[in-house]
Amino acid sequence: MENFFNHYLTFLAETATIVVAILIVAGGIAAIALSKRKPATAGQVQVTDLRQQIEQAADRIEALRFDKKLRKAHQKNLKKVHKARKDEKCTYLLDFKGDIRASAVSALREEITAIIQVAQPDDSVLIRLESGGGMVNTYGLAAAQLLRLRAAKIHSTVLVDAVAASGGYMMAVTADRIVASPFALLGSIGVVAQIPNFHRWLQERNIDFEQFTAGKYKRTVTLFGENTDSGRAKLREELEETHAQFRDFVEQFRPQLDLEKVATGEAWLGNKALQLGLVDQLATSDEIVVEAAKKGKLLQLSYQRSKSLPQKLGLAAQQSWDKIFFH
Template sequence: FVIHFSGDIKASEVKSLAKEVDSILAVAEKQDEVLLRLESPGGVVNGYGLAAAQLARIKEAGIHLVVSVDQVAASGGYMMASVADQIIASPFAIVGSIGVVAQLPNINRFLSDKGVDVELHTAGKYKRTLTMLGKNTEEGREKFQEELEVIHRLFKEHIAFYRPTLDIESVATGEYWYGKSALSLNLVDHLITGDAYLLDKYKTHDYQIFSVEYKVKKSKIASLYRSAMQYLVRNGLS
């Protein structure tokens, strides 16, 4: 079974991924295999954590899971990939970035210069650590950094659990590597493109290959409305 995941910062495809996993688990048998063709630079930890948990369901069912990375599986993308029994990658795929980053602008000085006061009221000492509008404190910065370190520790524990032979401290620096270097670091298991892997399975293992994709069917009324609006815009009538 072949599924695809093209990740954005919100891991928006996680709902479709869940449905695809449901469909596969409903019919797959122990001797079957799932290939996830993954492309993602990462994003929010909760979204990619959920995506990784969906993939873990495949392994828990005793079905072999392979993740193919042709271009990039970084940060949250690698969090997903690490769940696999085997990670394959093209020679110049970008892999790794096991780290956590967060940033936000602060325009408090600009507002103060314009005579604008910002009041921030919270219930709970650390309900808000850093703010874009108010004045940030060293205590708030320290707490924010502490929260990032907690997420990083959980990230490392996740990777170490699924890839116990990996020297996690040497690769959990936030750096990324290209395929050949990633192989030497045990971040991936084999250098081959997803296309070549599928072709090899088809030729040498007598496999039946099924592409699984979940799509929401749009109503005819919505399609007609969209077509009508496009016609009006093209003809300058709207």
């Protein structure tokens, strides 16, 4: 009887796995089909007055803390402060949470475009950045978007609370200033490529894999074919070339760094990163945000585009795939 239940539970687990896999694949196919039939829904940049939120929270606390007379005096003082703020500078706050594909770059480009249209000479941008890196081309594009702020002469500061490594650090160096929390992880100026190879597994089952290419190096290594020493050597050569370009990019914006020390693929916690020159200041993003709110207007920008259910399922399938094969 025990064996029967064990087999039955195994059967249920396998069935559930298959059903979930089918749903994910179906969702991805539906999202692709929908995107071909119908153009993407236009999104818009949402703007939140963060300074107002911060001050309202403080007001609610003070309303309970002080008596009526003190509250009245405080409100009168606030009115004077608000009156003096008419021609003050504005700080824009953006959030970038990066996955393997740097998917958030599509929102980032819209947010930066909006800022460039309205920014005044004394305005600045804060970017709360969290990313462990990913694909070179997409993170290169994300870094290029941040460089648009430099081109427009808008001062920018990257804030790192948790991690800005590899492609994430590539983005960070484009800013005029990098601020990290003491235990944030930064650096990883290196390049990696890893893929499983199923060639021997296929051979054991008498399954042939055939691949046809034109061009000597169209495919250097493969998932299912037999990899060669020359193919591996070519891939290593390409990785070294990409690493050299990464180093040059970092050096362009942070020439004070000793690349022999920091461009080794290692990552460091905030305190050590400060010693090495990878960051300019240690502080949490909250400290910098509150400080900006005291100095002037603080607006948070977030580009939002509504997604249909099939599109959401397709995105979930893609993220699951990335986690399995890239982590």
